[in-house]
Amino acid sequence: MNLSKSLAATLIVGTSLFGSAAIGQEINVYSYRQPELLKPLTDAFEAETGIKTNVLFAKNGLVDRLSSEGQNSPADVLLTVDVGRLDAMKNANIWQAIPAELTSGIPAEFVDTDGAWVALSMRARVFYVSKERVEETAMSYADLADPKWQGRVCTRSGQHSYTIGLVASQIANNGVEATKAWLEGVRDNLARKPTGNDRAQVKAIYSGECDIAIGNTYYMGQMVTNEQEPEQKDWAASVRLIYPDADQSKTHVNISGVGLAKNAPNLENAKKFIAFLLSEEAQSIYAGTNFEFPVVPGVPASELVASWGELKADSLPLVDIAHKRDAASKLVDEVKFDEGPQN
């Protein structure tokens, strides 16, 4: 008897403890983005509305967690990078439509046709090239497979979502066969087995290990302005940024975005949060502190970002990229990209 009493007591206490997250002026955010990147945004949101933001960050598995939590999930919104994750959320049927009036000012390509998600910022996947050893000022993704660059290309793992996004866009543009030949060419040009993150590739140019690296645009901004690790400024100083396929307006971009959870317990607050993220103030934060491209027309990119040249983004619908991810991952697997050069 005692046991069941204490069990009941534990349950009640536990409930009041863990249930408290859902009460009051709060919003619960499941995020694939690091809390540190979100902080300027959530601070501004709280200052403006008085609504407190609770963030749960993980790099993988949040969609699965939301699905298994089902209708009892405390999550209000899911913040992600990579359109594939947004699409996975849509496919898992854990979303509800974002009201159209919130997204009315956003270009159509940045909003899911059913309103399952809306983009918040954009980043381009570009080349970092050695200032000393590479003369080219304009290049295309196809050039990466040119034997001229044998032993000079560096990239992170082929199965990382950033690489998968790029390969998926190539499949969507050029078909599977052409992309396969291209990917094999890139693989055989690699200076080393894919390893490390985007910054590590730039460091490898600095150290002389390779001459061309693939990376996202905002890392340049983060390295140039890094007061915490000033040595990264030296890495950044050794490279030049090239927007691939800029002449054809085919530079690959991916997005960070947000979706509204199906059973959002703080629905009204969640809508306010999404509206805030699409406001000029929040978009300027994305541009200024994260060095990303805003999605709201009229909000300019930061001066630093603008100094790298003009982004001429591929107009390919983002959903097409999301739908080729599976094929891209299998292709990366098939050509054994992560094993490095095969000859």
Next chain:
Amino acid sequence: MIAGQSGKAHNFIAGAFSRLSFVELIVIFCMALPTLALGWLAFGAFGTEGGLFSRMLPVAIRETGLLLLLVGLFTGFIGLFCAWLVSSFEFPGRKLFEWALILPIAIPTYISAYAWVEVMDFTGPLQTAIRMMTGATSMRDYWFPDFRTIGGAAFVMSLVLYPYVYLSCRAFFLMQSGILVAASRTLGAGPWRTFRDVILPLARPALIVGVSLALMEVINDVGAVEFFGVNTLTAIVYATWLNQSNLPGAAQLAVTTVIIIAGLIWLEQHERRKLDYLTKRDSRVPPSRIKLPPLLSVGVVVFCTLIVGLGFLVPVSELMSTAMVRVMRGAVGLEIFEALWTTVWLALVGALICVAIGYFTARRMVNADGSRNLSYLATFGYAVPGTVLAIGVLVPLGFLDGIINDASRAWFNVTVGLILSGSPIAILYAYSVRFLTVSHNSLESAMKKRGVNLLEAAHVLGASRWRSLIEVDLPTLRPAIVAALTLVFVECIKELPATLLLRPLGLETLSTYVYAKASLENFESAAVPALLIIAIALVPAILGGKMQSGAR
């Protein structure tokens, strides 16, 4: 027993169930549930693309196999050799090395990997020194070994994992009788020959126990292999799950890994049984330590210093130098102390639960009846990669939460929320499933060594079950219980992937904190919390090591 084959099988199963109480059955079921949930997911995916049909699978099997082989050899050699040195010889600083050799166990593999890659990298001290001496400016101007290879990964992982082998071998040397060594010496064999022909064969089971624990850590690792660009099975599990949105395919691969590890566990259990047999023979001849001649002493001291230096001092001083800069720039947040407290209490409760459950499963294992195999099933969790295990935990807990909420809404019109999957219970559950093997093994061998005489005496003298538990059973198992608590505590503190995915909103542990910092591609900011992880893991590691020597 008189019945035929089918009767035997029937007896076996019936025997298993009848000997287990209802509570025990529930506990064992709970421990096996996440693994079973994964098996169920995997079963639904037969014949689909990806997963087991991945082109990279042969590569992954080759690279994983090579990594396991290298780490097995390195940890086996270092662990056994060091244990033999400190327990068989007398040399200056022996007492210091006896516990200093345990230190690297406190460093999670991913943290050591990061630190070592930094040290060996272009901007690290070694290459900077080379450039300063030769006047080179680029990596093209000089040759330096490529550290981001399987060899590099094996080197770094072995240096933090060998303590598992060291601890189990040292325990063996401390408990073994000195009579065989004495006989070997009397017959004229030198220390080397004694080592090769007497010690090595005798220590084999302890060696395998330690090596298999180390190898399970290798299979479970996600962070370190990423730094080194090794394509392990876990990498394919992730690609299948995340990029091909094929969770069942990923589960299939994970279950395959579980089967491989189950083989390792079986091997370990099998060898452990032999070990018990060997150590039980106590002929009351304490092993004596031979005083080493000065020249050899120097060699031994240098060797031990090298191991502790490479395994512990190098990564820790690398982190310290980064952390110092951080602290001086004032870039350390206060939230770190909240994370510290959360980490400690979660690990403490996790360790208590693991030891409590381990006590019951171990007690069953000691009885040589059918229930042994059911207990065995409960210890499989150690084999499942953390993130995949987390999914295995989420599925049943989410399901139960659904039922609880439906019921509470129907009866009381209240929504209680996710009291299981959205609370620390989920993390503690994952810890229990994952680390039960650790406490189970420690307690099982202690129970076997102690035997049942005292318990039977208590029973004959009319002591109740509770009284004999509290006054006889637990006190006689105390060293093993403390050892199990410390080991699980250290494991819980180091655990990352399951904690990351299962933690409730607003809860951070040191390891998730390190991860959030590190995944900003700014590992430097993670140095301070990384050092804190090592610091708290050190306390029980050293205490446990001391207790082991005391337990002689």
